[in-house]
Amino acid sequence: MHCKQIKLGDVWRTCNKIRAAVFRTNLNLWEYFCHLDPNKNSIISESQFISVFTGHLQAIIGLSDQEISELADYFRIQDGRILYTQLCEVIYDSVPDFSQNAPLVTGLEWEDPLHVNRLSISEERRLNLLLTKIACVVNMRNLLLRPYFQDYELISKNNGTVTIGHFARVLDYLKILVSPDDFTLLLKKYLKDSYTVNYVAFIAAIDEIVKYLDQHGVMDLSGDVLSLFPGRIINAELPKLPRPEIGKQLAASIFGKQSIFHSALNEPKQTQDLVATIKRIQRHVLENRLRVSEFFKDFDALNSGRLTVSQFHRGLDMLGISGIQRLYLSLPEIEAIMIQYRDPCDPTRVCWKTFEDDIDQVFTTKELEKYPCLCVDAPPREIVELPRMGGKDWQKVNPASRELCEEAVDKVKQRVTKRRIMLKPSFRDYDKHNNGYVSRSQMRQCLLSNGILLSDEELYALEERFNNEVGFNYFWFLREVEPKSCEDRCPGAIHHEVCGEEYVKKPVPRAEQDIVLIMAKIKGKVVRERIRVMEFLRDFDKCNQSVISREDFKRGLSVCRFDLTENEMETLMEVFASPLRRECVDYRRFSDVVEEAFTQQSLERAPLIVPLQHIPTRDGERNFLNFDERVLLSSAMNKLSKKPEMELNLIQIFQDYDKTNCGTVSGEHFERALSLRGLLNIITRQEFDAVCKCFSFERGLRDEIDYRAFIKGLNILYNINKYKPF
Known part of the structure; x- marks a missing residue:
């Protein structure tokens, strides 16, 4: 029989496992083996040895059957019994006895009631300055700090310490306002046992500073400090000294300069937050075209350029709520701005002129006349x-x-492409103000209503990318997921590789370059809907120059809803472009040409001329007939006009089908009306198709038949044939 070879490493690993359990639970193996060996022979049977580790010690040590068998094989003697004393000596002889070592820490350091932690040199300097400010406030108000802390100690019996929360509550109750960084510095100095604060040492340091100030004449006879420290919030920052070199150079902005030792990437978080706040205010002023001085100059009656803190705060509030889009500034952001622009000579005032100069840099640069060669962006x-x-x-x-x-964007894009889904109408139903934003729940509902199922992690990833303070920006989302046409992907290109195939730009139709057809289309729209084009274009000419930019010209015509294509718009702007300024359009000349649809210019000079009004037509490419189709139409109309309308009474049948009284009916209803009067049998199918094409009218997404024009044509032909000589 093959026996497994025992490896010393496996046995040693098992012994380490037992040794760890002994060290952890203070286990004594001798007690489990000695009562199984009454003769004190140091030897027990194999079954007894196994029963010890599989019985009481199974839950404590947790040895497997293989480990127990390897341990028994290693400590077995020649007669088959187990030498357990050797196992116990291996286990217990390697455990260190810490009672024989001398203590390294006596605990006398913690027994000192005035024990504090050590700080670096810079932190000690900041802490001394902070404690001096707190001592000035305590002495000026005649505060006694010890009773507030002793009330807590009488209950908790903490022997000179209080919790961090109680320490913060006492400072807040006494109106000693400390910034978060300085409160962290106090805890770092006076923290004890990782969760309590040594208030005895804190009070002793305050008392020592007060005694020092009193001895060296820093306080007056009433107990007040001779020169108060600036600022309402106690912090460990020195007041800024006046710097005359700032402001002599052009564009010397407080937030635009970088330190010699710190780059823009290594700026502190507070500086980055202040720069972001200033940029937000600049964008708010730029978008709403606000003058910063209008909100502060009424408070500065003497035009000194300085305001009190409360006046500057009110000015910022008025600046934020003025304009179409409101700007929200939190209290810490406002306080950071006031600290940044505080007057170095008078800490109770703020330099609003400096603030105005920094904000107005978004428009231009101050004193630009001194630097004529400077390019301003x-x-x-x-x-x-x-x-x-x-x-x-x-x-x-x-x-x-x-x-x-x-992955989520790609999944939505594939679903939209394969199923031909239009997501924009779903989002637009929730976007009542048409600002491009919906809420999170509305975004999820739009995706679910269109059958696009995403996991919660994918939805969270989409929100993380397209969300901001307003909501979910579905304009950006649709720009990513909606399929783009070849023209959008390759604008202005003639030959490009698109999806592995060569893309060729479509030629411009000739009708879109014919100015006569374009003006006929515009005049027809103007005559039918009585539109004055000048009313929509005149507001863009602020200086009354008779010309406007091409972008404004497009914007004005889009309000008129002429439904012009991009090529037609380009042709129109090229024809009516200003001779001296090709980038602008002479909108007055364009308006005069359009007004010729109603009247003619300078009629007072030619009183005998009778102007003719433009008659709009609805003819287009859909109802254009060639020669063969016109022959079929003439034959069909002659056959249908044999009887007058008074006998046929076709108008009543068409009106029954025309529920909305719009003057058109579908092709099926038109065919059914002719069959009811027996007119469909006298013409062929080709003639019927020619009639439908001649009187077709595009309504919505389908072609309908203009039955009023059809009946008028039949009446004209009937009257002509009636008086026609034979």
């Missing part, structure tokens, strides 16, 4: 492309979330 690119609050920088997001978001 207004507005700055970082202000125009500033993202909204609440949105995340997609390049700094976790790569796993970005990959999951890309």
Whole structure:
């Protein structure tokens, strides 16, 4: 029989497992083996040895059957019994006895009631400055700090310590307002046992500082400090000294400068938050065209350029709520702005003129007349492309979330492409203000209603990419998931590779380049709907120059709803372009040409001329007839006009089918009406198709028949044939 070879490493690993359990639970193996060996021979049977580890010690040590068998084989003697004393010596002889070692820490350090932690040199300097400010406030108010802490100690019996929460509550109750960084510095100095604060040492340090100030004449006879420290919130920052070199150079902005030792990437978080707040205010002022001085100059009656803190706060509030889009600034952001622009000579006032100069840099640069060669980029690119609050920088997001978001976008894009789904109407139903945003629940409901099922992780990834403070930006989302045409993917190209095939740009139709057809289309729309084009274009000419830009010209004609294509619009702008300014359009000349549909210019100079009004037509490519079709139409109309309308009474049948009284009916209803009067049997199918094509009218997404024009044509032919000589 083959026996498994015992490896010393396996036995040693098992012994370490037993040794760890002994060290952890203070287990004594001698007690389990000695009562099985009454003769004290140091030897027990194999079954007894196995029963010890599989019985009481199974739950404590947790040895497997293989480990127990390897242990028994290793400590077995020649007669088959187990030498358990050797196992116990191996286990217990390697356990260190810590009672024989001398203590390294006596505990006397913690027994000292004034024991505090050590800090670095810079932190000690900040802490001394902070404690000095707190001592000034305590001495000025005649506060006694010890009773507030002793009330807690009488209950908890903490022997000179209080919890961190109670320490913070006492400072807040006494109106000692400490910034978060400075409160962390206090805890770092006076923290004890990782969760309590040594208030005895804190009070002793305050008393020592007060005694020092009193001895060196820093306080007056009433107990007040001779020069108060600036600022309402106690912090460990020195007041800024006046710097005359700032402001002598052009564009010397407080938030635009970088330190010599710190780059823009290594700026502190507070500085980055302040820069972001200033940029938000600049974009708000730029979008709403606000003058910052209008909100502050009424408070500054002497035009000193300085306001009190409360006046500056009210001015910021009025600046935020003025305009179409409101700007919300939190209290910490406002306080950071006031600290940044505080007057160095008078800490109770704020330099609003400096604040105005920094904000107005979004429009132009101050004292530009001194630098005529300077190129000003207004507005700055970082202000125009500033993202909204609440949105995340997609390049700094976790790569796993970005990959999951890309998979979700690709999945939605495939569903939209395969099923021909239009997501924009679903989102637009919830977007009442047409600002491009919906809520999270509305976004999920739009996807579910169109049968697009995504997991919760994928939905969270989409929200992380397209969400901001307003909501879910479905404009950006649809730009990613909706399929794009070849013209959108390859604009202005003639030969490109698209989807593995060569893409050729479609030629421009000749009708879209014919100015006569384009003007006929516009005049027909103007005559039918009585539109004055000048009313829509005149508002864009602020300086009354008779010309406007091409973008404004497009915007004005889009309001008129002429339904012009891009090529027709380009042809129109090229024809009516200003001779001296080709980038602008002479809208007055265009308006005069359009007004010729009603009257003629300068009729007072030619009183004998009778103007003719333009008659709009609805003819187009759909109802254009060639020579053969016109022959068939003439034959069919002659056959149908044998009897007058008074005898046929076709108008009543057509009106029954025309429920909306719009003057048109479908092709099926037109055919049914002719069959009811027996007129369908006298013409062929080709003639009927020619009649339908001649009087067709596009309504919605289908072609209908203009029965009023059809009946009018029959009446004209009947009257002509009636008086026609034989």
